[in-house]
C-alpha cells in the first residue's frame with residue numbers, strides 16, 4: 001500500500017471535446033493542417049468546443065470516501081475515467097497514489113466476445129495480480145460473483161446484473177488502494193448488493209473510495225465528503241451531509257421554482273396549542289405496505305467455525321402460525337432460528353439483524369437477555385432454537401435482508417460460530433413511509449387554523 005497520505009490530487013482539471021455537426025466537418029478538420037499549410041488564410045476549425053469538465057481541483061486523503069453527485073451529464077463519469085487513466089485530460093493534472101480498481105459503466109472493462117472466465121483472468125492481471133495470485137483467488141472470485149455456469153459463456157450473453165457481479169467480484173479481490181464505483185451497484189439484486197456493501201464497508205477501513213450515486217441517502221451514509229458537479233464545474237466540495245442537502249435543494253428549486261426555500265427552521269418561542277382532540281387508539285392513516293419474506297438459506301453467504309451452525313430460519317405471523325404471507329408492517333411476527341451444535345456450547349447465543357439496502361443495521365436482537373437470567377448449555381449434536389416475537393416496523397420501499405447468527409459466550413466475550421448474512425430477503429412495495437429508515441403508525445393527523453385574536 002502507498003504510504004502517501006494523499007490518495008488523489010486533482011489540479012485545474014479540464015476535459016474538452018470537439019463536437020462536429022457532420023462527419024464531413026470531421027474530415028475537413030482532419031485535412032485542415034494540410035490546407036492551412038498551403039493557404040494559411042483558409043485555415044479554420046470545423047468543430048464546436050464542449051467542456052465536459054472545467055477547472056476542477058480537489059484532494060482526497062488516503063482512507064477517505066468521497067461521493068460525487070450531480071445531474072446527468074454533469075461530468076461525473078468523465079472525472080472518474082480521467083482518475084482511472086481511461087481518458088486523458090485536456091488541461092490540468094490528476095495524481096493518484098496506489099492501485100486503482102474501478103467498476104465503471106456497464107460495458108467498460110470486459111471484452112464481450114470472451115467468456116467470463118477469460119475476462120476474469122484478463123482483468124485481474126490488468127489490475128496487477130500475478131498468474132499465481134489469480135490462481136489462488138480464483139475460487140473466491142467465482143464464489144463472490146456467484147454466476148454459476150455462465151462463467152464459461154461469452155459476457156455478451158450476460159444480463160447487466162451478471163456483468164456487474166463478475167466485475168465487482170474481480171475488483172474486490174485485487175488488493176486495490178483506491179476503489180471507484182460508478183452507480184453500477186444499482187443493477188444487482190438485494191443479496192448481491194448486500195455482499196458488495198459488506199465489502200465496501202470493510203474496504204473503507206483500509207482504502208480510499210470514490211462513489212458516484214444519484215442516491216443522496218447512500219452518499220450521506222457512506223461518504224465523509226462529497227463533490228457536486230454541474231455542467232462540468234465544481235459547485236461544492238465539503239462534508240457529504242451538506243453537499244447532498246444543498247444539491248437536493250437546488251434540484252427541488254429547479255423543478256418547483258425559487259419559491260421553494262428550504263431554509264432551516266429556527267426554534268421559535270410559541271404558546272403550545274391546546275390538544276385539539278383526544279387521540280384515538282386506531283391509526284388514522286393507512287400506512288400499510290406490501291412486504292414479502294422469502295427464505296433463502298440454501299443461497300445464504302457467511303462463514304462458520306464448525307462448532308455450531310444455523311439450520312433453519314422461519315418467520316410467521318404470531319397470530320396466524322404457518323406462513324408470513326404478505327405483511328403490511330406493524331403486525332406481530334414470530335421469528336424462529338434453529339441451530340445445531342457440533343461441539344459443546346457453554347452459553348449459546350442466537351441472534352438476528354435486519355439490514356437495509358446499504359447494509360445498515362435497522363434492528364435486531366439476540367438471546368442474551370434470556371440466557372443472562374436462564375443460563376443454558378447445549379451439548380454437541382443437539383439442536384436448539386430461539387424465538388423472537390416482535391412487531392415488524394413499517395419500512396420504506398426496497399429490499400431488506402435478515403442476518404442470523406449463532407455464538408457462544410456472553411456480552412463481552414463471545415465467539416461467533418456461524419454468521420449467515422442473507423438468511424431471508426424482505427421485499428417492501430407500495431409503502432407510504434417516505435422519510436427515515438422506518439415508519440410508525442400515527443394515531444392522529446390533523447391540520448387546523450389558529451384562532452385570530
Ligand SMILES: Nc1ncnc2c1ncn2[C@@H]1O[C@H](COP(=O)(O)OP(=O)(O)OP(=O)(O)O)[C@@H](O)[C@H]1O
Nearest residue numbers: 017018050052070071072073074075076077078079
Ligand atoms: N466522447 C464524447 N464526446 C462529446 N461529448 C461527450 C463525450 N463523452 C461525454 N460527453 C459529454 O460530456 C458531458 C459529461 O458526461 P458524463 O458522462 O461525464 O456525465 P455524468 O455526470 O456521468 O452523467 P450521468 O449521470 O448521466 O452518468 C455530457 O454532456 C456528455 O454528453
